[in-house]
Amino acid sequence: MTNPETITHDVIIVGAGLAGSWAAMVAARQGVRDIGVLSKIHPLRSHSGAAQGGIAASLSNVRPVANTGPRGPLEAVPPGAEPPDSWELHMFDTIKGSDWLGDQDAIEVMVQEAPDIIYEYEHMGCVFSRLADGRIAQRRFGGHSAPRANYSKDYTGHVLLHTIHEQALKHGVKFYSEWSLLELIVEDNICRGVVAMEILTGKVHTMRAKAVMFGTGGYGRAFKITSNAYANTGDGVSIAYNAGVPLMDMEFVQFHPTGLYRHGILMSEACRGEGGYLTNKDGHRFMEKYAPDKMELAPRDLVSRSEQTEINEGRGVGPDGQGVYLDLRHLGREKILERLPQVRDLAIEFVGVDPIDAPVPIQPTAHYSMGGIPTDVNGQAIADAAGTPIVGLYAAGECACVSVHGANRLGTNSLLEASLFGRRAGYAIADFIKNGAELQPVSGDPAEGQRQRIRKMLDNPGTESVDKIAQTLKQTMTDNCGIFRNEARLKVALQDVKTLQARFQNARTMDKGSRFNTDLLTTIETEHLLNFSEVLVTGALARTESRGAHSRTDYPKRDDTDWLKHTVAHKGADGPVLSYKSVNIDFDRYPPQERKY
Numbered sequence: 001m002t003n004p005e006t007i008t009h010d011v012i013i014v015g016a017g018l019a020g021s022w023a024a025m026v027a028a029r030q031g032v033r034d035i036g037v038l039s040k041i042h043p044l045r046s047h048s049g050a051a052q053g054g055i056a057a058s059l060s061n062v063r064p065v066a067n068t069g070p071r072g073p074l075e076a077v078p079p080g081a082e083p084p085d086s087w088e089l090h091m092f093d094t095i096k097g098s099d100w101l102g103d104q105d106a107i108e109v110m111v112q113e114a115p116d117i118i119y120e121y122e123h124m125g126c127v128f129s130r131l132a133d134g135r136i137a138q139r140r141f142g143g144h145s146a147p148r149a150n151y152s153k154d155y156t157g158h159v160l161l162h163t164i165h166e167q168a169l170k171h172g173v174k175f176y177s178e179w180s181l182l183e184l185i186v187e188d189n190i191c192r193g194v195v196a197m198e199i200l201t202g203k204v205h206t207m208r209a210k211a212v213m214f215g216t217g218g219y220g221r222a223f224k225i226t227s228n229a230y231a232n233t234g235d236g237v238s239i240a241y242n243a244g245v246p247l248m249d250m251e252f253v254q255f256h257p258t259g260l261y262r263h264g265i266l267m268s269e270a271c272r273g274e275g276g277y278l279t280n281k282d283g284h285r286f287m288e289k290y291a292p293d294k295m296e297l298a299p300r301d302l303v304s305r306s307e308q309t310e311i312n313e314g315r316g317v318g319p320d321g322q323g324v325y326l327d328l329r330h331l332g333r334e335k336i337l338e339r340l341p342q343v344r345d346l347a348i349e350f351v352g353v354d355p356i357d358a359p360v361p362i363q364p365t366a367h368y369s370m371g372g373i374p375t376d377v378n379g380q381a382i383a384d385a386a387g388t389p390i391v392g393l394y395a396a397g398e399c400a401c402v403s404v405h406g407a408n409r410l411g412t413n414s415l416l417e418a419s420l421f422g423r424r425a426g427y428a429i430a431d432f433i434k435n436g437a438e439l440q441p442v443s444g445d446p447a448e449g450q451r452q453r454i455r456k457m458l459d460n461p462g463t464e465s466v467d468k469i470a471q472t473l474k475q476t477m478t479d480n481c482g483i484f485r486n487e488a489r490l491k492v493a494l495q496d497v498k499t500l501q502a503r504f505q506n507a508r509t510m511d512k513g514s515r516f517n518t519d520l521l522t523t524i525e526t527e528h529l530l531n532f533s534e535v536l537v538t539g540a541l542a543r544t545e546s547r548g549a550h551s552r553t554d555y556p557k558r559d560d561t562d563w564l565k566h567t568v569a570h571k572g573a574d575g576p577v578l579s580y581k582s583v584n585i586d587f588d589r590y591p592p593q594e595r596k597y
Contacts, residue, residue, distance in 0.1 A: 005204070006205065007207045009174075009207070010032055011210065011213070014216055015236065016039035016215075019422035020039075023422045025164060029426075031434065035173050036173075037175045039178070040179065041178065045231075047232055048157050048415070049157050049158045050158075053156060056090065056114060057150055062075065062077060062137070084146055088111075089145060095107060098548065100583070103406075117420050142294070143298065153340070154343055157415060182239070187443060189383055190391040191390060191391065195450045210437040211392045213429060215399065218399065219232060220253075222529050225365050226367070228366065233525035237250075240395075242571065246384065247371060247535055247568075250371035250535045251536055252407050252408070253371075255300070255482070256300055257269075257272075260346065260347065265346055277327040278307065290302060291303075298597045300409070301551070310324055324363065347360045366482075371539075373400050379396045379424060385568050385579055396417075398418065407549055462505075462506035466504075466526050467522070473526075477536075480493035485553070487541065534575060542567070545562070565583060568580060
């Protein structure tokens with residue numbers, strides 16, 4: 001007899017952002033009719049929608065005006081003129097940005113297909129900003145040697161997400177809004193489904209499927225100051241890790257240079273792409289010391305470290321000296337209102353400063369997770385360093401690590417990665433289903449195991465506060481595993497994480513109800529934070545070099561002899577078990593070189 005609590009689909013996708021929605025839409029368009037998409041929040045509140053500045057592709061629609069320098073004005077490229085950009089240039093910029101830890105075969109796929117996915121968005125009706133002749137407008141972004149950020153004012157992620165969600169609905173995809181993932185079911189290296197909770201009722205369901213894809217986003221909520229939404233608690237990577245799926249390169253976390261002071265809310269890199277300045281308390285544009293050629297348009301890891309150095313050396317702003325200024329005043333009122341309306345509203349709302357009239361206090365904010373579930377270029381999850389596939393399991397977007405970003409991501413490559421590899425995963429999933437994939441049985445009743453876990457959380461009479469545990473974790477991760485790291489600090493962070501994991505066993509969930517129990521959700525999310533943070537810190541402690549966003553003050557140089565390799569972490573009885581995997585490098589075309597800007 002079928003358990004009424006069991007739900008069955010051909011395909012289950014967890015996460016309704018760009019990666020998940022692209023995969024669902026494409027698989028449905030290819031003829032897969034039974035697709036369910038789970039989202040912890042309403043699909044249109046997925047974090048993809050918070051991205052502001054642009055999506056990268058070498059369209060060559062604009063170029064710098066001749067003889068005006070790297071930060072001068074842009075002009076439309078006349079028809080028939082020499083293209084100022086190419087996928088090869090985009091590829092080199094991305095490899096260099098990754099500090100040579102990006103897999104070059106995957107990067108090549110991404111940059112070659114980038115223009116096509118922009119035009120597919122356009123043909124679906126996406127509302128891009130336009131040049132006078134109707135072509136898609138482009139702007140500069142950090143680390144890119146040509147203007148290739150295709151944008152819609154500073155709402156780019158919002159318009160992309162609405163476009164693809166509409167198309168998924170058009171093709172009959174079923175969305176489960178406000179369902180929380182609890183478990184990934186993998187037996188004998190075959191994915192068989194998931195366990196999830198309907199937040200409204202508190203009911204726990206086994207959800208069987210022939211294929212499962214994770215598009216669950218990043219894990220910035222492990223840090224105190226972050227641009228990430230409250231939902232970005234790394235559920236997907238934590239649950240995959242618990243199911244025996246490895247995690248790759250988790251030590252690489254990008255801090256965005258321009259989060260609003262004390263809030264972390266993003267002030268888009270478009271602010272600097274349009275010509276904004278970064279200044280310290282003395283009014284000095286300090287980036288000339290750190291990246292004289294690129295200035296404010298250096299890659300994010302370099303700019304964030306430069307800001308933090310200014311702060312650490314006493315040139316910060318604000319009551320605690322922990323900020324610097326983002327100055328847009330010279331752009332003028334008209335340009336700010338035309339191209340940066342959202343960031344202006346955010347600055348006014350949260351720090352009481354109108355960027356038209358005054359510089360905005362900002363500080364580095366935990367922003368993007370380079371690491372995650374290892375996959376190939378078609379989203380197929382990989383079980384080990386040898387490349388063994390996990391049958392029926394896929395991942396794309398920020399929770400995945402196809403490793404196009406390596407040790408540091410260039411701005412605008414994230415919306416591209418989520419869209420493009422979500423699309424590729426959709427095609428791969430459709431092929432898998434149409435080529436005879438079967439619904440595999442599950443052992444026992446996985447949902448009952450999760451019901452017991454939840455009962456234990458609700459019945460725990462413990463004296464520890466879940467919120468205090470979470471806040472303590474975020475503080476130690478920020479202080480000891482943040483922009484600058486060293487062995488002593490990382491050991492403190494690791495001990496703190498283990499102590500907090502022990503304290504969590506005595507944590508009390510205050511709300512004992514079943515319907516829309518957000519207190520229970522916070523408890524579950526805090527367990528996820530504690531789980532993957534141990535992986536992050538362990539990988540950072542082991543990597544005795546500085547590369548990209550991983551900056552060790554006790555090992556300040558990049559070490560290609562010992563560390564030109566990916567970190568792979570499996571869950572062991574006493575914590576993460578680390579192994580390593582080679583980086584895919586074409587030594588004839590793009591050999592490692594010193595990374596200077």
